[in-house]
Amino acid sequence: MNPRVTVLAGGLSHERDVSLRSGRRVAEALRASGCEVTVLDADAHLLPRLAEERPDVVWPVLHGAIGEDGALRDVLELLELRYVGSRPQSCRLAWDKPIAASVVRAAGIAVPEHIALPHATFRDLGAQPVLAAAGAWAGFPLVVKPSRGGSALGVAVVDGPGDLARAVVDAFAYGDTAVVQQHVPGTEVAVSVVEVDGELLVLPAVEIVADGGSYDYTARYTAGATEFFAPARLADDVTDRLAKAARGAHEALGLRHVSRIDFIVDPDGTPVFLEANAAPGMTETSLLPQGVAAAGLELDAVYRGIVQTAFTA
Structure with a gap:
C-alpha cells in the first residue's frame, strides 16, 4: 500500500521560508518512495481540507510556534488524524528551552547553567541592575536566546557587558522571556533520532563549523556558509556518549518519530545538551x-519508514 500523506508547510511564523523549503524536500522524498503526497499551508483553509481528504498520515513540517508548541498536534488529534511527530505535551516540553533543560538534566544529561528572565523582570526591577547581575553571574562570553523558538533566531554570543542589553532586546523580539546561559566551549554537533518502521535509530552526529564562528540563521540556511562533518570528527567513546545522550533526551522528553538533539561536546568529551527540536529542519542544508x-x-526510504511508523502506531 502506498500511503496518502499530507505535508504541512508554511504557516505565519518567523520560520515560514524554512518550513516551505523543508516541506518541499520532504514531499519530494516521499513521492520518490511511492507515497501519494499533497502539500498544504497552515491557514484558514487547512482544517476543512483535512476533514474532507482524510489522509492516511499528516506530516507537519512547520517550524516556529505553530509547528512546535503542540497546539497543531492537539487539533490533529481532535480530527482523529494520524500524524508524524511528537504528541502535544512532548512538543510543549521541548519548545520551552528552560523546561526542556530541566527535564533532560533530571535524566542525568549535562546542561549549561542558565537563568530565564521574563520581560516583566526588567520592567519591575530595572534593566541595568538585572543585566549587571546576569553578566556577573554568567561571565563572558555568555549566550542569550529566546526561551522559545528555532533556527537560532534571536540567539547571540555576547563577548562583553556592552553588548548584553542589545542581545536581550533582540531575544525579546521572538518572545517575552530571554534566557541567559553560560557559554560552553567545544564542538557543536547535532544528533537526529528517527523511528523507521517502528525501530528507533540514533543517526551519526553531524559536526558544525560555521565560517563566522556562530551557527546563526544565515549560517544555517545559506549554502556554503557552514562546513559540516558527517559523521562528526570525534573519538569513538565520545560518539558513543553522544548517541546515548541523544537517545536519553529524546526519551526523557517523550518525543517520537523524529527529533534533533543539539549538543556542545566540551573539551573533556562530555556532551552538553543545548536544545531539542520536535520539528527539525529538512532543507538541503539541514542536519537530519x-x-x-x-x-x-536513503532519504526516501527513511521518510517512508517514518510515515509507516506513524500510520501503524
Whole structure:
C-alpha cells in the first residue's frame, strides 16, 4: 500500500521560508518512495481540507510556534488524524528551552547553567541592575536566546557587558522571556533520532563549523556558509556518549518519530545538551538529512519508514 500523506508547510511564523523549503524536500522524498503526497499551508483553509481528504498520515513540517508548541498536534488529534511527530505535551516540553533543560538534566544529561528572565523582570526591577547581575553571574562570553523558538533566531554570543542589553532586546523580539546561559566551549554537533518502521535509530552526529564562528540563521540556511562533518570528527567513546545522550533526551522528553538533539561536546568529551527540536529542519542544508546520509541510508526510504511508523502506531 502506498500511503496518502499530507505535508504541512508554511504557516505565519518567523520560520515560514524554512518550513516551505523543508516541506518541499520532504514531499519530494516521499513521492520518490511511492507515497501519494499533497502539500498544504497552515491557514484558514487547512482544517476543512483535512476533514474532507482524510489522509492516511499528516506530516507537519512547520517550524516556529505553530509547528512546535503542540497546539497543531492537539487539533490533529481532535480530527482523529494520524500524524508524524511528537504528541502535544512532548512538543510543549521541548519548545520551552528552560523546561526542556530541566527535564533532560533530571535524566542525568549535562546542561549549561542558565537563568530565564521574563520581560516583566526588567520592567519591575530595572534593566541595568538585572543585566549587571546576569553578566556577573554568567561571565563572558555568555549566550542569550529566546526561551522559545528555532533556527537560532534571536540567539547571540555576547563577548562583553556592552553588548548584553542589545542581545536581550533582540531575544525579546521572538518572545517575552530571554534566557541567559553560560557559554560552553567545544564542538557543536547535532544528533537526529528517527523511528523507521517502528525501530528507533540514533543517526551519526553531524559536526558544525560555521565560517563566522556562530551557527546563526544565515549560517544555517545559506549554502556554503557552514562546513559540516558527517559523521562528526570525534573519538569513538565520545560518539558513543553522544548517541546515548541523544537517545536519553529524546526519551526523557517523550518525543517520537523524529527529533534533533543539539549538543556542545566540551573539551573533556562530555556532551552538553543545548536544545531539542520536535520539528527539525529538512532543507538541503539541514542536519537530519546529513545524518541520514552519514548512516548510509536513503532519504526516501527513511521518510517512508517514518510515515509507516506513524500510520501503524
